[in-house]
Amino acid sequence: MTALAALIRRDIRIALRVGGGALIGVLFFLTVVVLMPFAVGPDLALLSRLGPAILWLGALLASLLTLDRLFMADHEDGSLDLITMSRTPLELACAAKALAHWLAAGLPLIVATPVLGLLLNLDMVATGAVALTLLAGTPALTFTGMIGAALAVTLHRGGLLMAVLVLPLSIPVLIFGVAASQAVIVGPMTFGAPFSILCALSLVSLVIGPFAAAASLRHGLD
Amino acid sequence: MTLIDLANPTRFLALTARVLPWLAAATVILLAIGLYQSAYAPDDYQQGATVKIMFIHVPNAWLSMFVWGVMSIASLGTLVWRHPLADVAAKAAAPIGASFTFLALLTGSLWGRPMWGTYWEWDARLTSVLILFLMYLGLMALWRAVDDPSRAARAAAVLTLVGAINLPIIKFSVDWWNTLHQPASVMRMGGSALDKSFLIPLLVMAIAFTLLFVTLHLAAMRNEILRRRVRSLQMMQASRIAFSSDVAAGSRQENASKEVGAA
Numbered sequence: 001m002t003a004l005a006a007l008i009r010r011d012i013r014i015a016l017r018v019g020g021g022a023l024i025g026v027l028f029f030l031t032v033v034v035l036m037p038f039a040v041g042p043d044l045a046l047l048s049r050l051g052p053a054i055l056w057l058g059a060l061l062a063s064l065l066t067l068d069r070l071f072m073a074d075h076e077d078g079s080l081d082l083i084t085m086s087r088t089p090l091e092l093a094c095a096a097k098a099l100a101h102w103l104a105a106g107l108p109l110i111v112a113t114p115v116l117g118l119l120l121n122l123d124m125v126a127t128g129a130v131a132l133t134l135l136a137g138t139p140a141l142t143f144t145g146m147i148g149a150a151l152a153v154t155l156h157r158g159g160l161l162m163a164v165l166v167l168p169l170s171i172p173v174l175i176f177g178v179a180a181s182q183a184v185i186v187g188p189m190t191f192g193a194p195f196s197i198l199c200a201l202s203l204v205s206l207v208i209g210p211f212a213a214a215a216s217l218r219h220g221l222d
Numbered sequence: 223m224t225l226i227d228l229a230n231p232t233r234f235l236a237l238t239a240r241v242l243p244w245l246a247a248a249t250v251i252l253l254a255i256g257l258y259q260s261a262y263a264p265d266d267y268q269q270g271a272t273v274k275i276m277f278i279h280v281p282n283a284w285l286s287m288f289v290w291g292v293m294s295i296a297s298l299g300t301l302v303w304r305h306p307l308a309d310v311a312a313k314a315a316a317p318i319g320a321s322f323t324f325l326a327l328l329t330g331s332l333w334g335r336p337m338w339g340t341y342w343e344w345d346a347r348l349t350s351v352l353i354l355f356l357m358y359l360g361l362m363a364l365w366r367a368v369d370d371p372s373r374a375a376r377a378a379a380v381l382t383l384v385g386a387i388n389l390p391i392i393k394f395s396v397d398w399w400n401t402l403h404q405p406a407s408v409m410r411m412g413g414s415a416l417d418k419s420f421l422i423p424l425l426v427m428a429i430a431f432t433l434l435f436v437t438l439h440l441a442a443m444r445n446e447i448l449r450r451r452v453r454s455l456q457m458m459q460a461s462r463i464a465f466s467s468d469v470a471a472g473s474r475q476e477n478a479s480k481e482v483g484a485a
Contacts, residue, residue, distance in 0.1 A: 172395035219376040
């Protein structure tokens, strides 16, 4: 347990310090959201209707782009080999690393959401709903994306290939995240149903992600 | 004859060389019967002659999912039993599955043109098949991105299994998303509502297409095995050339140092 806590602390510290680059994700998120009005026009009514979708897409891309550093940096300096050889089960170590990554790169996105909501003309309730769905949904993005990160490190290929592999897997999260936000703002639907499915998706990916990532690391590293 | 007996590629090649002509012949005969029957099937009272697209469309759609199932079993073979031919099977199946999926999409949109008035509708089934197609392409990109086949095999196996778990979830979410966005405008074709004059040709075509897949898959596996043999022979040759030139360079250096010593 202390080993896992130490791993989480170490990863967060590395991510937040110089060279870590966790906060670049937030900057990317901000930039994507700022770009949107240039594409669809400065119509505030339209922006507020598209708001949840824009925020979700931005968060999806931001969390995906920061992911390929998840195992790559550790692989380069050799600490990934120590982690795979240590007595801690690799599945738990992967889960701890993903949790640390979410705390360092995922949580800041959610903190930034209210500010971006202002830019997109979302009211308080809508912004709160989007932030809440992001809070419930981004762990699923991190934990499924971790599979892609593990594949990327074993194949020595990152970037586009990983994005192509991981993005289709994140479609359900996107669907239910946007649906739950829209349910609060306009929808005839209730907020509860899509939101609980979103939580369920996060929990499922919490189980599948570490096992798949550990399997690919164990079979792929040499 | 169990699966492990096929682990020897040479035995596999010998066996498939005997089986393949029969399989190909059976495929051709069944396809001919199926096409004849579906050409002479009556027109639908609502859809007219376009209903005949169904006889091609449904087998393709069925195979698009069946092939992923075959690939998942092969991936289990790679990761769990380390069966030497499992990754060959998985690699050979991916392009065939992608082709069937593409044909399902194509025939679906050709059918959709007269039925819905548009080539593409963000209908739940079309959308989830499109995502399946994207995942096939991603898998093929993964195979192509890495030059070491065994390394790519294990990565692709993990991804195939994750996909097998995720595909039902994606299907369910897309269904849910679609009903949210546009309430049922999709024609439904319940299996029980299908008349016998449609059902029999459809079944024949489904069996014929499955046989077609088995034939193509075995042939592609043979090609892959032969391709790997050629590759390893080339590598051996290359290393032999490199080794002999190394030796030559070494002896030349030795001579040079001797000359320097003599001087």
